[in-house]
Amino acid sequence: MRLLFITSNRLGDAVLSTSVLRHYVETYPGVRVTVACGPVAAPIFQAVPNLDRIIEMPKQKRGGHWWKLWKSVVLNWWDVIVDLRGSATAYVLPGSKRVVLKGNDDSLHRVEQLGELLNVSPPPFPKVWIDEASRERANALLPQTERPLLVVGPTSNWVGKTWHPERFVEAISTLTAKGGVLDGAHVLIVGAPNERDMAEDVINSVPEDRRSEIFGTESLLTVMACLERADLYIGNDSGLMHMAAASGCPTLGLFGPSRDEHYRPYAKWGRAIRTDWSFDKIIENRTSRFSQENLMETLPVEKVVKAAAELVSEYRLSGKNHD
Incomplete structure (x- = not known):
């Protein structure tokens, strides 16, 4: 066939x-x-x-x-x-x-x-197949420790749907702090090749010995292999968010001026959290359709941290079952 x-x-x-x-x-x-x-x-x-x-x-x-x-x-x-x-x-x-x-x-x-x-209901979850060479490369890039792994996608291809860098910084700090749900986690920050400058403040907020980064320097299958090891992925609505969900790791997608009902992370451990404002209200109140303003203002850090902690806890109680 x-x-x-x-x-x-x-x-x-x-x-x-x-x-x-x-x-x-x-x-x-x-x-x-x-x-x-x-x-x-x-x-x-x-x-x-x-x-x-x-x-x-x-x-x-x-x-x-x-x-x-x-x-x-x-x-x-x-x-x-x-x-x-x-x-x-x-x-x-x-x-x-x-x-x-x-x-x-x-x-x-x-x-x-x-x-x-x-004519298939429910539809299969998306899946990206990974080869062993990519898994070996991921193992070489990530520390071989018992510490949890937090992967963060702080960028996107449109500023309107990009959560504020300082809020990513605060969320990472809270989740990985002593007593946090990802206490002492290693943080992998990922993005497209042209997006590193956009993420620099987030990168620099994590101590060097607890962070790694991939911005177009590795294959997408190596990124997938890193994602499948993650205890949590947090990121804007983007292709990387969908890759994270397809890897099976707990994935929290951040939504504002895009429709989560159409594009939420579609996986057992995929979750979407959106701004307090609806999509329609955001679009109605933007300056213009051509504006380059950030439209994620009504998504507070506390809301994201709470959703992330709940997702990680639920995942752990399940026995960390990706399927």
Whole structure:
């Protein structure tokens, strides 16, 4: 059986789409997989079981990326073609079955919408497969101690949904302080290659002997391997947040000017906490749609720390069961 899986350019959406891929991989053992996606998302698919190849689709003028994809796969017969980008490509390729996502249903979480597309309820949790080399690299990067591991994603691709750095600093300090739920934890701070400057105050707030950082210096699968060791991930609504949830670690996503009902961390130990203001109220009160203001003002530190402590405690009482 051969599967062509066409998914997103964006990292977060690509991670969520692995719910669909997981369904096929686990339902049809031995299925041969070809993934087509954007260059940023491509690395998360490198350890997919029975992977034949990954076709990167950098955007080109006049839809040239779709023409390039068609040329690269048209000579193959596909038992299943999944197109989560709603293009016409699935209909002009030779195959037996076509599964095409046509727009978003705003009454559902995006993963639940994918489950409806497959007629599978409940949908599988997203999953990013990790190879042993990435786990070995993670072990080399992180201290081999009994101390808990807190991973923090203090950045995002839009200032509007980026929680204030000083609030991250206070939350980390409270959670890792003596008597805190993550007393003495090692802190790993993660972000995209161009986001380190944005996170510098958060990085510098943690003593050097208790911190590590990854800002584009390691593969995404190594980041995944670090995340699966975490006792807690706290971060803004971002692709890294969805990676954390897919790793199985307790994940607390911080939401304001984005809809948690559509994009909350979708996992057994995924939780969302949002600003005291609703999404609609935030959007109504922003200066303009083009403003570069921070829109996370009504999310206090105390609210985040309380939710984080409750999540970690619940996870520990469960016996730290990722599944």
